[in-house]
Amino acid sequence: MDIVSTLRVNRTERPFTADTRTTLLDALREQLDLTGTKKGCDQGACGACTVLLDGKRVLSCLSLAAQCEGREVTTIEGLARDGKLHPVQAAFIRHDGFQCGYCTPGQIMSAVALLKEGRAGSDEEIREFMSGNLCRCGAYPNIVAAIREVARLGSESQ
């Protein structure tokens, strides 16, 4: 059965038609051509598909698109503003927080939320609260360094 629905993605209304079984992840990638969000396991284990839903980080592979109607979705494509990278994106580049890059959009979306949640108090806390994002290349130390730096810069600028 098809549903006709509208998602609000990266501050833009995006209507689409899809089967009821369509996950938010598939709607983003297949219907709305937003392929920045990655499909790793498709079963809630890897975090590659992490996006923000009403500002909270969620796994788009475990949400039906229909459940998200009328709610605000932010993907990796929506982070940069006016051609300027989000501080977390810039820090990932500075610290080499990736190798193949497949997990990176999920890592970055998760890190953006983590900073907002105030969970970057220590490296240990960062690791615990990034535990839903796996990196098969093992870029973990550099990912933690990038997040730590943004947390420090953020608290200094306040």
Added chain:
Amino acid sequence: MFPVEFEYEAPTTVEEAIRLLAESGGEAKILAGGHSLLPMLKLRLAQPPLVIDIGRIAGLSGVSEQDGGLRIGATTTETAIQDSELVQRLCPLLSETAAHIGDQQVRNRGTIGGTLAHGDPAADMTAAVLAAGGSVTVQGPNGERTIPADDLFLDMMTTALEPDEVLTSVWVQTEGPRTGSAYEKFANAASGYAIAGVASVITLAADGTVARARIAITGVGSKATRASGVEAALQGKRADDQTIAAAAEHAVEGVDLIGDLHADESYREHLAKVIARRSIQRAVGRAATKS
């Protein structure tokens, strides 16, 4: 990994959800956070003709004080429980347990009602609600009824809910004076699920002996259950390390142990005893410092 085709409805009242459930002859599935249901749909372990999303029913989430305890709406997320000031103050066992579930993304979507209605034998919240003397309220075509947590879990993924009933809220006892609690778990490193998890709520009498112990265990058998052998071995005793260790030996009494590729039965039994000991020790320590 695509589910079998299903229809999707998002009612705005519980009554409408119950009507839809009844019309489907109890074949429909209730969708809350979806973090158990969606994987089951994708693996085609569940093939419902209709999915009823209760996420748009107002008033089904939130925490409030009620009848000497806390009432937690079914669609309250694990994150909301973890962060709730009310839960942290009055039933800290639940926020501590919530923090053990999955990861932050999972907790942001997973709900307390969902995890209890699903009845996964390795879930965390099942043990916490058992130890907290909890109950659930369910609503069906014939009205509302309350099921004590002790009677809720029947077998692997099988609960006392009828196919046409919706779990609407959870109630847990407030942890009173001289009462301490703890949730201890040995997790599967990959999935985060409990290989052995033990929730303890201990009340000490003025003389330091155990006035009441509620201990529940998850992950080791086909369902979460009270560890009544452990409770009995603590009752009325001074809770020193020796007594606690001896009581923990009863951890899997009456449990039909599961063995799988992560841990065979004897290893699970060993873990259960160690985890029970640590859980009780921490709960007793907290009870002793709480006036």
